[in-house]
Amino acid sequence: MNKTNPPRILEKVLGYILPKYVGHTALGDFAEEYDRVANKRGNGPANFWYVLQILKSIPAFIRNSIRWGFVMFRNYMKVTLRTIHRHKCFSFINIVGLAVGMACVIIILLWVQYELSFDKHHEKEERIFRIASESHAYPPPTKTVVTPPPMASALVQEFPEIEASARLSRGGGNKLFSYRNKHFYESYFAVDPSFFKIFTFDFVEGEASTALNDPYSVVLSEGQARKLFGSQNPIGQIIQFDEKTDLTVTGIIKNIPSNSHLMRDIFIPFETWGKLYEEPLHHWGYWSFYTYILTRPNVNNEEIETKFPVFAEKHGIPKQKLFLQPLLDIHLHSHFQGEISPNTNVLTLLLFGSIAILILIIACINYMNLTTARASARLKEVGTRKVVGAHRSQIARQFLGESFLMALLSLIISLFLVQMFVPYFNSLAERHLTFNGHSILQIFPGILLLILSVGMLAGSYPALLLSSFKPITVFRGGGEKGSQKRRLRNVLVAVQFSISLILIISTLLVKSQLDYVRDKEMGFDRDQILVVPLHDNKIRQNVGPVLDELKRNPRILYAASSMHLPNDMGASTTIKWPGKPEEEQTWVKVSEVSYDYTELYGIKILSGRSFSREYPSDENGAFLVNESAKRLMGEDFRLGIGLSHWGRPEPSGQIVGVMKDFHLNSIHEEIKPMYIYLKPDRGQHLSIKIKGGRLPETIAYIRQTMEKFSPLYPFEYHFFDDLFNTAYIEEQKMGSMFGVFALIAVFIACMGVFGLSAFLAEQKRKEIGIRKVLGASVSKIVYMLTRDLLWLVLFANIIGWPVAYYAMSRWLQNFAYRTDIHIGIFLLSSILILLISFVTLSYQAIKAARANPVDSLRYE
Amino acid sequence: MKFLSRPEEIILFTILKLKKDAYCVPIREKASEISVKEWSFGAVYVPLHRLEKKGFVKSCFDDPTPIRGGRSRRIYKLTAAGMKALAEVRELQENMWAETPEFSHE
Numbered sequence: 001m002n003k004t005n006p007p008r009i010l011e012k013v014l015g016y017i018l019p020k021y022v023g024h025t026a027l028g029d030f031a032e033e034y035d036r037v038a039n040k041r042g043n044g045p046a047n048f049w050y051v052l053q054i055l056k057s058i059p060a061f062i063r064n065s066i067r068w069g070f071v072m073f074r075n076y077m078k079v080t081l082r083t084i085h086r087h088k089c090f091s092f093i094n095i096v097g098l099a100v101g102m103a104c105v106i107i108i109l110l111w112v113q114y115e116l117s118f119d120k121h122h123e124k125e126e127r128i129f130r131i132a133s134e135s136h137a138y139p140p141p142t143k144t145v146v147t148p149p150p151m152a153s154a155l156v157q158e159f160p161e162i163e164a165s166a167r168l169s170r171g172g173g174n175k176l177f178s179y180r181n182k183h184f185y186e187s188y189f190a191v192d193p194s195f196f197k198i199f200t201f202d203f204v205e206g207e208a209s210t211a212l213n214d215p216y217s218v219v220l221s222e223g224q225a226r227k228l229f230g231s232q233n234p235i236g237q238i239i240q241f242d243e244k245t246d247l248t249v250t251g252i253i254k255n256i257p258s259n260s261h262l263m264r265d266i267f268i269p270f271e272t273w274g275k276l277y278e279e280p281l282h283h284w285g286y287w288s289f290y291t292y293i294l295t296r297p298n299v300n301n302e303e304i305e306t307k308f309p310v311f312a313e314k315h316g317i318p319k320q321k322l323f324l325q326p327l328l329d330i331h332l333h334s335h336f337q338g339e340i341s342p343n344t345n346v347l348t349l350l351l352f353g354s355i356a357i358l359i360l361i362i363a364c365i366n367y368m369n370l371t372t373a374r375a376s377a378r379l380k381e382v383g384t385r386k387v388v389g390a391h392r393s394q395i396a397r398q399f400l401g402e403s404f405l406m407a408l409l410s411l412i413i414s415l416f417l418v419q420m421f422v423p424y425f426n427s428l429a430e431r432h433l434t435f436n437g438h439s440i441l442q443i444f445p446g447i448l449l450l451i452l453s454v455g456m457l458a459g460s461y462p463a464l465l466l467s468s469f470k471p472i473t474v475f476r477g478g479g480e481k482g483s484q485k486r487r488l489r490n491v492l493v494a495v496q497f498s499i500s501l502i503l504i505i506s507t508l509l510v511k512s513q514l515d516y517v518r519d520k521e522m523g524f525d526r527d528q529i530l531v532v533p534l535h536d537n538k539i540r541q542n543v544g545p546v547l548d549e550l551k552r553n554p555r556i557l558y559a560a561s562s563m564h565l566p567n568d569m570g571a572s573t574t575i576k577w578p579g580k581p582e583e584e585q586t587w588v589k590v591s592e593v594s595y596d597y598t599e600l601y602g603i604k605i606l607s608g609r610s611f612s613r614e615y616p617s618d619e620n621g622a623f624l625v626n627e628s629a630k631r632l633m634g635e636d637f638r639l640g641i642g643l644s645h646w647g648r649p650e651p652s653g654q655i656v657g658v659m660k661d662f663h664l665n666s667i668h669e670e671i672k673p674m675y676i677y678l679k680p681d682r683g684q685h686l687s688i689k690i691k692g693g694r695l696p697e698t699i700a701y702i703r704q705t706m707e708k709f710s711p712l713y714p715f716e717y718h719f720f721d722d723l724f725n726t727a728y729i730e731e732q733k734m735g736s737m738f739g740v741f742a743l744i745a746v747f748i749a750c751m752g753v754f755g756l757s758a759f760l761a762e763q764k765r766k767e768i769g770i771r772k773v774l775g776a777s778v779s780k781i782v783y784m785l786t787r788d789l790l791w792l793v794l795f796a797n798i799i800g801w802p803v804a805y806y807a808m809s810r811w812l813q814n815f816a817y818r819t820d821i822h823i824g825i826f827l828l829s830s831i832l833i834l835l836i837s838f839v840t841l842s843y844q845a846i847k848a849a850r851a852n853p854v855d856s857l858r859y860e
Numbered sequence: 861m862k863f864l865s866r867p868e869e870i871i872l873f874t875i876l877k878l879k880k881d882a883y884c885v886p887i888r889e890k891a892s893e894i895s896v897k898e899w900s901f902g903a904v905y906v907p908l909h910r911l912e913k914k915g916f917v918k919s920c921f922d923d924p925t926p927i928r929g930g931r932s933r934r935i936y937k938l939t940a941a942g943m944k945a946l947a948e949v950r951e952l953q954e955n956m957w958a959e960t961p962e963f964s965h966e
Contacts, residue, residue: 024931025921029884032928
């Protein structure tokens with residue numbers, strides 16, 4: 001007789017769902033019966049019969065597992081809650097640590113969510129691109145997002161793939177808008193009418209397709225309209241723009257959400273704006289505007305890009321390598337010259353994401369250490385469970401479940417924490433995060449992953465360890481075989497402190513770089529200088545009398561007007577000089593200034609002279625170049641040679657002097673060739689150098705003067721120092737956020753050590769008692785208790801230092817000019833962390849050491 | 861006296877009849893034969909388990925055989941209590957049938 005056995009896989013399945021009490025002999029029974037059926041009716045029916053048996057046993061299986069699952073679950077819950085209740089201090093440390101860690105992660109998640117949501121509200125977002133270019137005019141190549149004004153229409157004409165294009169201009173910053181008696185400065189965009197067809201803005205009033213068709217129309221945001229007109233119907237109202245022209249309101253859009261790289265409340269027609277300011281809108285060398293395009297559906301943008309070189313050649317800009325930036329990439333991946341609004345660096349997000357995760361890891365380590373350290377307290381429970389028949393896997397599951405419960409509790413608390421701290425984060429990072437049901441839903445997968453990973457990370461090691469105890473050793477009263485366990489615990493503590501140390505070192509280094517920037521010799525003065533933006537064209541074009549009037553006050557040392565301030569040299573142009581090869585285009589930075597500019601800012605003149613009223617010829621055109629520009633010209637350079645710029649064939653004046661190099665933009669960038677040109681009537685700013693003291697009076701005088709010359713324009717002034725610092729706001733924000741996160745990390749790590757030391761002191765109560773009875777001093781005992789953990793903290797330095805060094809030297813690469821990485825910072829951080837951990841540890845140690853030995857040694 | 865359920869009663873009876881080789885497969889066959897209806901394995905395991913808990917049967921494992929995929933058989937034996945229970949059932953039955961007037965099934 002042949003013997004046939006049922007298929008392995010079926011046996012496995014059946015074996016799994018059969019109740020445990022019938023055991024594996026039942027499988028034997030089934031195998032035997034299977035063999036009988038197979039012999040009688042063949043393999044097919046036998047298999048069928050076997051599967052039927054499986055199906056029949058499923059309902060009972062489910063019933064049983066749910067019932068017993070529930071019974072055991074209730075028991076586990078009870079035990080868990082009792083444990084939490086009994087060990088309030090440890091539970092507090094665990095839950096608070098995890099909650100704070102989770103709150104950090106959730107806030108970062110919200111932040112990432114927010115940054116990723118930029119510009120997504122435009123319906124055609126996938127087809128919208130911005131034109132950017134890489135300039136190879138002079139090395140190194142620089143990327144910029146500004147384009148010349150005629151490009152937009154040329155693109156639509158020459159590329160069938162492009163459906164529409166729109167130009168955008170920031171229009172020289174804030175301008176004066178007036179409605180009846182209300183006068184105010186406001187930033188705005190000048191855009192082509194097609195702008196509202198490409199981008200999706202919600203029109204509350206008016207039509208997107210026709211809103212800016214009229215050359216003297218204006219589109220306002222709802223908020224702006226309410227501010228101006230109150231409850232009146234805004235459509236058809238007339239506002240005055242910069243004392244030049246009247247504009248009729250033709251459209252009202254919903255306020256633009258903060259997660260948009262285009263944020264303004266006023267939109268005026270581009271062409272009109274160009275006419276008002278006599279801008280050379282046909283000029284291909286005028287790189288100041290933003291060009292957005294909408295491609296036709298199903299067009300490959302790479303195809304368009306391959307045609308760009310020909311396009312650039314045709315329009316005489318062969319040194320500009322044009323490319324397309326997808327709209328959604330702009331906020332996170334574009335950090336080029338001329339960005340409209342400061343964009344976020346993906347690296348920053350990654351950095352803070354990893355910091356949050358590190359904090360969470362520290363909290364998880366607390367949980368692991370405190371749970372395993374107290375393992376002895378749960379030994380009897382584990383032993384009992386095992387004796388009454390619990391599997392190792394069941395015990396492991398119980399402890400995993402416990403950690404999940406802890407994670408869940410912490411999550412609930414962390415949500416409250418997030419609710420509390422989102423406004424704080426918003427002010428710290430200058431973001432507009434919201435935390436409500438909707439945003440929770442959006443990051444829900446993240447939260448789920450968070451709780452799963454925390455539960456697993458924190459719970460798996462205790463679960464494995466606790467479930468491994470043998471009941472017999474537990475009940476015989478044998479201790480733990482702990483050396484290995486203790487070693488792992490030590491490693492984990494060392495990891496915690498290394499992380500904290502790295503964060504502290506980084507914080508201090510960021511701060512030292514910021515200080516370095518603040519105190520670095522920039523090449524120009526920053527103190528005692530007031531800046532008054534010039535909004536009024538009348539003053540701009542005839543600034544002399546204003547300057548004279550200002551200088552009449554003895555407290556005002558200098559007054560000068562200029563296109564740019566020394567910390568933000570904006571414009572670029574091509575220049576030519578005698579001896580320069582004709583075909584090469586050389587781009588340099590340029591600014592137009594009045595007399596006294598170099599004196600006011602303390603810019604040093606190395607050779608030649610500054611602009612001077614004593615040389616009337618200066619009025620006809622005079623240049624001051626910096627050292628870099630001198631180097632650029634090389635052997636052609638001589639004082640007195642003529643320079644031509646802005647694409648003009650004839651020289652516009654002669655070089656009268658050489659300035660010492662000063663930093664043109666932020667300290668991130670190298671100093672580039674630049675020159676300043678004497679032309680007082682194009683100034684955007686008045687700079688005023690004042691004497692120290694009696695500041696309010698001086699400002700009052702400046703206010704009077706300004707109001708006398710342009711009564712309509714509200715007076716506005718800044719300290720140059722503040723303006724200078726705005727370039728480093730991103731870093732300052734990052735620095736302070738870094739500091740906060742580092743503080744949190746150290747705090748959680750210390751809580752863990754605090755708990756651990758409390759546990760150790762408790763464990764060694766008897767030993768301490770005996771030692772004291774035998775005459776040990778308090779300090780000896782404190783030393784005994786803190787020694788091990790302090791060694792660990794010292795050991796953490798060995799891991800922490802190189803990591804911090806590596807990370808921070810990478811970060812500093814971002815700056816063209818950077819501070820040295822001082823050993824002092826490392827030492828300081830180490831001492832700091834040793835001190836903090838010693839204070840934390842000694843609290844418990846001293847408490848234990850001062851306890852009366854009678855209490856610890858007495859037997860009840 | 862503990863009452864037995866009908867399946868328990870039948871199973872106990874089959875074990876008695878099978879004497880030595882009383883494990884699940886033959887018990888199932890015999891039970892199906894006696895009661896003229898197909899018994900599933902589940903219908904055997906549950907009462908067997910219960911009987912064992914009540915102490916009417918005891919079990920032991922014998923050597924594994926290849927036909928069972930290398931698994932041993934669980935052989936059941938009646939305990940003294942089990943014998944007593946069966947005797948009580950029989951007595952009960954006989955008591956019930958005694959002094960019963962003419963009885964026809966149809």
